[in-house]
Amino acid sequence: MSVAAQLGLDDPARGLLAQARTDWAVWRRRDPRLAVVDDLLDLPSWLRAADREDVDDVLHRLAHLGSPTGGDDITAAGALAWVLLPGASLVAHRLRDMTPRIDECVAAQLWIEVRSFAWERRRKVAANIVMNLRRGVLRELGAVEHLRAVDPTWAHAIPLAPEADLWRVLDARAAEPLAVEPEDELAELLSWATSHRVIDEHDRELLVGLAEAACQMEVTRSREGRGGLCSRSGSSVVAARHGISEATVRRRARRSMRALAEAYARQISA
Template sequence: MSVATQLGLGDPESHVLAMARSRWPGWVSAHPVLGVVEDLLELPAWLRQADRDDADMVLLTLAELSSPEGGDDVAATGALAWVLLPGVSLLASRMFTLSPRIDQMLAAALWMEARTFRWQRGHRVAANVLMNARKAVMRDLGVGAAADPTWARTIPVAPTERIWEAMPAEPSESAETPETSAQQELAELLDWASAGGVITDEDRSLLVDVAQTADRQRTVRSGRGHAGLLGNDVSAEVAGRRGVAAITVRRHTSRAIQALRDAVGATTAQVPA
């Protein structure tokens, strides 16, 4: 069962979407930024070709209408969740091995994030809603960096158990090496960025290729401030595999890295001090 089906959003004539469509003219009247389309059903196509900032303003307005601190309208929650379904469906396809209930878990997390997004000072709505939904599911499953690093590896043992007598004086090191942790964090970052539209799937593939090549070559510096990812040897090797010029690899890599920096910076800016 898909995420859309779990949320009851698989059919444009479903109750929630029908209610959102009927309220769309009123929303447009109160929030002219939504006037980019006449019907809610036209919104996904508009979002795909819209300027990123313009699209974000539309999604932010839906988040405001959805929030209990804004319009408190569950129809807007449904509309926001509906337009974000392509991203969360991509997450589901990449996380399906984690749980047979992954669609159900992502559906619940998506609805919660769409309902409670902090629109007052938020932006990058799609990327942040999807990132937070993914983190919530990973945390619930006790998987990855989103899980509590202590309790995820804790086994309750009664004080009377004799195992305490055999405990070493120094705590043992985590089974997860720094290298494994870094790889996992990179994969999570790229999954989030790809699902949220920060980078394309092609960008993701290129960044993985470049990172693996740089690691294999043990490139440390490139003179460009990108930890060796834009090194000449790295670009040449990747370009040879992909049948393009090395400068093309560097240009696309640099653009994708900058998009990630901007998105992560925007996300960090939302966290209160």
């Protein structure tokens, strides 16, 4: 059974794909960005010929419609999954030797990626979904060696049962008062780093500003990395404050954090 069949997207005359074709006319009327073809079945041909930005606009709109945080429209999610079937099928073909259930695994992961796509802050819908699809399938199949290269954190993760004793230990530690307040620890670290010329005062101000912005905006993580410290929202605030570009803020922040990490490693090994 193919990936399309697993999702019920193999017959344009019935099921989810048929409903998506019907709803396409409604979506087109509501959103001019989707008024690129009359029939959903003609969309793949249009996507292959259109400019990348136009393609991403259409796919991004479908991702928004199909997301639980957007339109929460299952049919729109099905339409997006159908459009991405060539990429998903290629993933299934390349990983076919890993399990006889590869089509089922790919179909399930494709649906997860389509429904969970972070349309609020991400673009390049097709590329991101297919990339995350492959990683998700490899993770599900336990391809540890590959994951060490593409996702080291997950590759080293150890699953724990809900009743494992470690959870009680961690809960107990979390309830203990902190020996040092995080703000004091950060201030001490940055003071040491500037006094030892690991970073300069300007870089220190940028890092503190990014940390404050991330805290105020409640940024917990970001595709830019560094636990949300280099988020686009935070860097835009700091960039405006210092009169420099957002890219410069992120570049200097990453450079400073690399310098701090290297200095710490030298201290540990000394």
